[in-house]
Amino acid sequence: MSTHNPPKLPLKIFRSFCSEERLEELEGDLYEVYNAFIDERGSLYANLFYWWIVIRSFRSFALKRTKMRNKGHLLSIASLSHNIKIAWRNIIRRKTTTAINIIGLAIGISGFVAIFSLISYELSFNKHLPDRDRIYRVYTEFGGAFSGTNSGTAVPVATFLKDYVSGIETVTHFHNQSFDVAVEDKAGNTQSYSRSNIILADPTYFKVVNQYKWLAGSPHTALLNPGQVVLERKQAEKYFGRIAPLDMVGRKIIYQDSLDVMVSGIVELTADRTDFNFTDFISFKSTETTWLKDFFTADDWSSVSSGWQTFIQVYENTSEEQLNDILVALNQEAKKNQTNSVWETIYKIQPLDDLHYGTNLGIFDHSGPATQLLTLKVLLGVAVALLIIAIFNFINLETAQAINKSKEVGLRKSLGVSKSSLITRFLTESTLVAFLAALVSLPLSFYGVEFFSEFVPKEFSIELSNPLFWVSLLLLVFVVGFLAGIYPAFIASSFSPAQTLKPTLKFTPKSGGKRLRKVFIVSQFIVAQLLVICTLAMLSQVSYLLEKEMGFEDEGVIYFRTPYYETIEKQQVLLNELSKIPQIQTLSYHQEIPARQGWSKSTMKYYDQDSTEIIHSVHQKKGDINYLELYQLELIAGRNVHEKADRETLINETYAKMLGFDDPKKAVGVRMLNGEKVFEVVGILKDFHFQSLHSEIEPLMYTYEPKNSRIIGMAVDTDQLKTVIDQVNDRWDHVYPDDPLEMQFMDETIESFYQTEQRTSKVAMVATVVAILISCLGLFGLISYNIIQKSKEVGIRKVLGASLLNIGTILSKEFFILILVAFVVAFPVSYILIGYWMEDFSYTTNISWWIYGLGGIISIVIALMTIGAKIWKASDANPVESLRYE
Amino acid sequence: MKGTNLGEFEELVLLTVGILYDNAYSVAIQQELNRQTDRKVSISSVHTAVYRLEEKGLLDSRMGEMSSERGGKRKRIFTISQAGKEALEKANELRNRMRNQIPEIAFEHLR
Numbered sequence: 001m002s003t004h005n006p007p008k009l010p011l012k013i014f015r016s017f018c019s020e021e022r023l024e025e026l027e028g029d030l031y032e033v034y035n036a037f038i039d040e041r042g043s044l045y046a047n048l049f050y051w052w053i054v055i056r057s058f059r060s061f062a063l064k065r066t067k068m069r070n071k072g073h074l075l076s077i078a079s080l081s082h083n084i085k086i087a088w089r090n091i092i093r094r095k096t097t098t099a100i101n102i103i104g105l106a107i108g109i110s111g112f113v114a115i116f117s118l119i120s121y122e123l124s125f126n127k128h129l130p131d132r133d134r135i136y137r138v139y140t141e142f143g144g145a146f147s148g149t150n151s152g153t154a155v156p157v158a159t160f161l162k163d164y165v166s167g168i169e170t171v172t173h174f175h176n177q178s179f180d181v182a183v184e185d186k187a188g189n190t191q192s193y194s195r196s197n198i199i200l201a202d203p204t205y206f207k208v209v210n211q212y213k214w215l216a217g218s219p220h221t222a223l224l225n226p227g228q229v230v231l232e233r234k235q236a237e238k239y240f241g242r243i244a245p246l247d248m249v250g251r252k253i254i255y256q257d258s259l260d261v262m263v264s265g266i267v268e269l270t271a272d273r274t275d276f277n278f279t280d281f282i283s284f285k286s287t288e289t290t291w292l293k294d295f296f297t298a299d300d301w302s303s304v305s306s307g308w309q310t311f312i313q314v315y316e317n318t319s320e321e322q323l324n325d326i327l328v329a330l331n332q333e334a335k336k337n338q339t340n341s342v343w344e345t346i347y348k349i350q351p352l353d354d355l356h357y358g359t360n361l362g363i364f365d366h367s368g369p370a371t372q373l374l375t376l377k378v379l380l381g382v383a384v385a386l387l388i389i390a391i392f393n394f395i396n397l398e399t400a401q402a403i404n405k406s407k408e409v410g411l412r413k414s415l416g417v418s419k420s421s422l423i424t425r426f427l428t429e430s431t432l433v434a435f436l437a438a439l440v441s442l443p444l445s446f447y448g449v450e451f452f453s454e455f456v457p458k459e460f461s462i463e464l465s466n467p468l469f470w471v472s473l474l475l476l477v478f479v480v481g482f483l484a485g486i487y488p489a490f491i492a493s494s495f496s497p498a499q500t501l502k503p504t505l506k507f508t509p510k511s512g513g514k515r516l517r518k519v520f521i522v523s524q525f526i527v528a529q530l531l532v533i534c535t536l537a538m539l540s541q542v543s544y545l546l547e548k549e550m551g552f553e554d555e556g557v558i559y560f561r562t563p564y565y566e567t568i569e570k571q572q573v574l575l576n577e578l579s580k581i582p583q584i585q586t587l588s589y590h591q592e593i594p595a596r597q598g599w600s601k602s603t604m605k606y607y608d609q610d611s612t613e614i615i616h617s618v619h620q621k622k623g624d625i626n627y628l629e630l631y632q633l634e635l636i637a638g639r640n641v642h643e644k645a646d647r648e649t650l651i652n653e654t655y656a657k658m659l660g661f662d663d664p665k666k667a668v669g670v671r672m673l674n675g676e677k678v679f680e681v682v683g684i685l686k687d688f689h690f691q692s693l694h695s696e697i698e699p700l701m702y703t704y705e706p707k708n709s710r711i712i713g714m715a716v717d718t719d720q721l722k723t724v725i726d727q728v729n730d731r732w733d734h735v736y737p738d739d740p741l742e743m744q745f746m747d748e749t750i751e752s753f754y755q756t757e758q759r760t761s762k763v764a765m766v767a768t769v770v771a772i773l774i775s776c777l778g779l780f781g782l783i784s785y786n787i788i789q790k791s792k793e794v795g796i797r798k799v800l801g802a803s804l805l806n807i808g809t810i811l812s813k814e815f816f817i818l819i820l821v822a823f824v825v826a827f828p829v830s831y832i833l834i835g836y837w838m839e840d841f842s843y844t845t846n847i848s849w850w851i852y853g854l855g856g857i858i859s860i861v862i863a864l865m866t867i868g869a870k871i872w873k874a875s876d877a878n879p880v881e882s883l884r885y886e
Numbered sequence: 887m888k889g890t891n892l893g894e895f896e897e898l899v900l901l902t903v904g905i906l907y908d909n910a911y912s913v914a915i916q917q918e919l920n921r922q923t924d925r926k927v928s929i930s931s932v933h934t935a936v937y938r939l940e941e942k943g944l945l946d947s948r949m950g951e952m953s954s955e956r957g958g959k960r961k962r963i964f965t966i967s968q969a970g971k972e973a974l975e976k977a978n979e980l981r982n983r984m985r986n987q988i989p990e991i992a993f994e995h996l997r
Contacts, residue, residue: 003954003955003957005957006957022937024949024959024960025911025912025949025959025960025961025962026933027957027959028952028956028957028959028960028961029911029912029913029929029933029956029961030929031955031956031957031959032913032955032956033913033916033929035955036913053928053929053930056928056929056930057930057933059930059933059934060934061933061934061937061938062933
C-alpha cells in the first residue's frame with residue numbers, strides 16, 4: 001500500500017504547538033488516520049479532515065505545557081535567580097557586544113519614551129472637564145468674496161443663543177484680552193504688571209468650564225455685578241503676596257488705568273493640562289461704565305473677533321439633528337442682520353475635545369499654538385520606527401553571536417535541560433539587557449527633551465513622579481526584551497548538543513537566520529538613507545526660503561508698535577523726536593510691515609471698458625509716503641502716492657494683470673471702488689512677497705492712511721545699531737513712560753515665517769543621526785561576526801598571496817551590495833515623500849539628483865568608516881593565528 | 887488527579903485497550919471502538935482519554951516499533967496497569983451490585 005504525506009502547513013502548525021515528547025506518536029497517529037481517510041473519501045476530503053484533526057488536537061494532551069518534568073521548575077525563584085546570574089555573567093563577559101546592544105536599545109527606548117510622553121501629554125488636554133462631550137465652541141466661517149475662519153463670533157451671538165434658541169443648557173461668552181494691571185498694596189504703593197490671560201466673563205463661565213476649586217467667593221455671585229474680579233490663586237499671590245485667600249477678597253485692582261475692580265473670589269485650578277488657563281476673570285458688567293463698552297456693541301453682527309469666544313453646553317443626549325437645528329436658527333438670524341452683501345458669516349461648532357488640536361482656528365488669542373494631530377502621528381511613527389530599528393539591531397547582533405553560546409547550549413542540553421528552559425534563560429538575558437538599556441535611556445530622553453525644548457510646550461516634562469510612567473517603562477522593558485530576544489533564543493537553543501560539543505571541529509551552525517539578518521540590515525539602511533535624503537532636501541528648501549529675495553529690503557530695518565489706545569498725536573510727537581536722530585536713515589509709519597503671517601483684505605470693484613464688473617479681494621497695506629523708500633519697494637510705472645491724498649493708490653503687478661492689463665504699466669490711471677469710495681491708481685508696484693513663500697503673490701494695494709498706522713519702521717546703519725536702539729529707547733520713555741518698547745528686526749520676522757520648517761528639519765536631522773548610528777552599530781556587529789566566520793578563508797588567501805585590498809573587498813563586498821539594495825528602495829520612496837512635503841510651498845527650490853546621490857554616498861562612506869577598522873585589522877592579521885587550530 | 891473514578895467513555899477505552907492486548911495504540915483503539923460501539927469516535931477524543939488514563943495511572947505505555955504506514959513514526963502502545971484492572975473490576979462490581987439491588991417489582995409494569 002502506498003502512503004501519502006499529509007499537507008505541509010497543518011503539519012507544521014501541529015509540530016509548532018505539540019510537545020516534543022508526544023510529537024512522534026501523535027504525528028504517527030494522525031498520519032495513519034489521514035491515510036485511512038484517503039482510502040475512504042479521497043485526498044481532498046482527507047486534507048480538510050487533516051486540518052480538522054490538527055485543530056481538534058489543540059488540547060492539553062498535545063500542548064507543550066503538559067511537560068510534567070518542568071512544571072514548577074520553569075517559574076521558580078531559584079531558576080529565575082540562576083538565570084539572572086548567568087545572564088549577568090554573559091553580559092559582563094561580552095563587553096563590546098553588550099555595549100553595542102545596550103546603546104542601540106537605549107537610543108531606541110529613549111526616543112520612544114520622550115516622544116510617547118510628549119504625545120500622552122498633548123492628548124490629555126482638557127480631558128478633566130466634566131461634560132466635555134457636550135460642550136462646543138461656536139466659531140465663524142466667512143463665505144463670499146472673503147474666505148477664512150475665525151475662532152470667535154460677533155458679540156450678539158451669545159445673547160441670541162441664550163434668549164431665542166432652545167436645546168442649550170448653558171451659553172457662555174468671554175472676551176480674552178491683554179491688560180496692564182495695577183495693584184495697590186496696603187501702604188498705597190502701586191505695582192504694575194502686564195498680563196494677557198485675562199478674560200471678561202459672567203457666572204456662566206464657571207458653569208461650563210467647571211475646573212475650579214473655590215477658595216473664596218461663590219461661583220454664582222462672584223462675577224454677577226460690575227466692579228468684580230475673580231483671581232486664580234497663583235496669580236493672586238503674585239499681586240498680593242502669600243496671604244489667606246479670604247484676605248484677598250475686597251482688595252482693589254486697576255486694569256488698564258481705568259477699570260477699577262474689587263476681588264470677589266479666589267479660585268484654584270484643579271488640573272494643569274487645560275487650555276482655559278486664564279488668571280483674571282473680570283465681571284462682564286464692569287465694562288458697561290467704561291471705555292471698554294465700545295468694544296462690545298451688543299447689536300453689531302458684522303464684526304467678528306477672535307477675542308470674543310462663545311461656548312455652548314447642550315443637554316445630555318442631544319442628537320446631531322438637534323445640534324444642527326441650533327446652528328440653523330443662529331445662521332438665519334445672522335443672515336437677517338447681515339449689513340454687507342459682499343461676504344457672509346456662517347457659524348459652526350467645534351467640539352471641546354478638538355479645541356487643543358484645531359490648528360485652523362487656534363486655541364485662544366493669547367494661548368500657545370494648537371497641536372497638530374498629524375504631527376503627533378508622525379512623531380509616533382518616528383518613535384515606533386526608532387524602537388523597531390533598535391530591536392532589529394539587537395536581533396541581528398544576537399543571532400550572529402548565538403554561535404558563542406553553542407558550547408553552553410550543548411552542555412546544558414546534554415545535562416537534560418529542555419529547550420523551553422533554555423529559551424527562558426536567553427529571554428532573561430535579553431530582558432536584562434533591555435532593562436539596562438532603559439536605565440541608560442532615562443538621562444538620554446531627558447537630554448532629548450531638553451534639546452527639543454523649542455518644540456515641546458514649556459510646561460512639559462517627563463513625569464518621573466507618576467507611577468504610571470514607571471509601570472509603562474517596565475512594561476516596555478519586557479516587551480522589548482521579549483521581541484528582541486525571542487528569535488535569537490530560538491536559534492541558540494536549537495543547536496544540537498552532539499555537534500556543539502565535538503572537540504576538534506569548530507562548530508558552524510546552518511545558514512539559518514542569515515537571510516533574515518540581511519533583511520534587517522537592508523531595512524535599517526533604507527530608513528537611514530530615507531532620512532538622509534529627506535533631511536538634505538529639507539535643508540536645501542529651508543535655505544532657499546531664507547535666501548530668496550522677498551522683493552523688499554529687510555536688512556537693517558527695525559520696527560515697533562505704539563500703544564493702540566494712545567492718541568495719534570502722541571505718536572507724532574515720538575516721530576518728531578525720532579527724526580532728530582541722525583543715524584536713522586529713513587523713517588516711516590504704517591499699519592503693517594510688508595510681509596507678515598496674517599493679512600487684511602478688502603473687496604474692490606472695477607469696471608473695464610465693456611463696463612463688466614470685476615470684483616477682487618485685495619490685500620491692503622496702508623501708511624505714510626515713506627513706506628516705499630523704507631522697504632525699497634520698486635515702482636515700475638507711475639509715481640508714489642502724495643501726502644494726504646487718500647484716494648490715490650498703488651497696486652502690484654499681479655493685481656494689474658488680474659484687472660486685464662497684459663502690460664501692468666498701462667493700469668496707471670484706472671479707478672476702482674471700495675463700497676462708495678473711489679480710488680485712482682497712480683503707480684504700479686513691482687511684485688514682492690508680502691506673505692511667506694507658502695503662498696503665491698496675490699493682488700495688493702497701498703494707500704495713504706495715517707489714521708491707524710501704529711507701526712514705526714526705520715532703516716538703520718547696521719554698525720550704528722546699538723546707539724540707535726539706545727536713543728530710540730530714550731525718546732520712547734519720554735513719550736510713553738508706562739509702556740514697554742518692543743523692537744523687532746525685519747529679517748528676523750521673515751525668518752520666523754519658516755519656524756515650523758526649521759524645526760522639522762532639526763528633528764529630521766536628529767532622527768537621521770540616530771538612525772545612522774543604530775544602523776552602524778548593527779553593521780559593526782555583523783562585520784565582526786563575518787570576520788570571525790571568514791578568518792580561515794582570510795588566512796588561506798593570505799598564505800596564497802592575496803593583497804590587503806583583495807581581502808578587504810571580499811569581506812566588505814556583501815555589505816555594499818546590501819546598502820545598494822537599500823538605496824534602490826530608498827530613492828523612489830524619498831522622492832515621493834519630498835514631493836509631498838514640498839506641496840506646502842508655492843515657491844520651491846529644485847531638488848537636484850545629486851541630493852539623492854549624496855544620500856547614498858553618505859551612507860556608504862559612513863558604513864565604510866564603521867567597518868574599515870575591523871576589516872583592516874582582519875586583513876592585517878597573521879594567518880598563523882587563524883590557521884593553527886587545524 | 888481525582889481518584890480512580892471512571893467516566894463512561896474512559897471505561898470503554900480501558901476495555902478496548904484490554905481487548906486489543908499488545909496492539910493497543912490510539913488509532914487501533916479508535917477503530918476497535920468504532921466497530922464495537924457503532925459510533926463515530928474521533929482520534930483526538932481517544933487521545934484525550936488515553937493520556938488522561940495514563941496520568942491517572944490506569945494505563946501503562948511504551949513506545950512500539952516504527953512503520954511506513956505511520957510515516958516512519960513509532961507508536962505508543964498502551965497496556966492496562968494493575969490499578970487499571972482494579973478500576974475496571976470495581977466499576978464492574980459496582981454496576982452488578984447495584985443492578986442486583988433493583989427489586990423485581992421495579993420491572994413489573996414493563997411486562
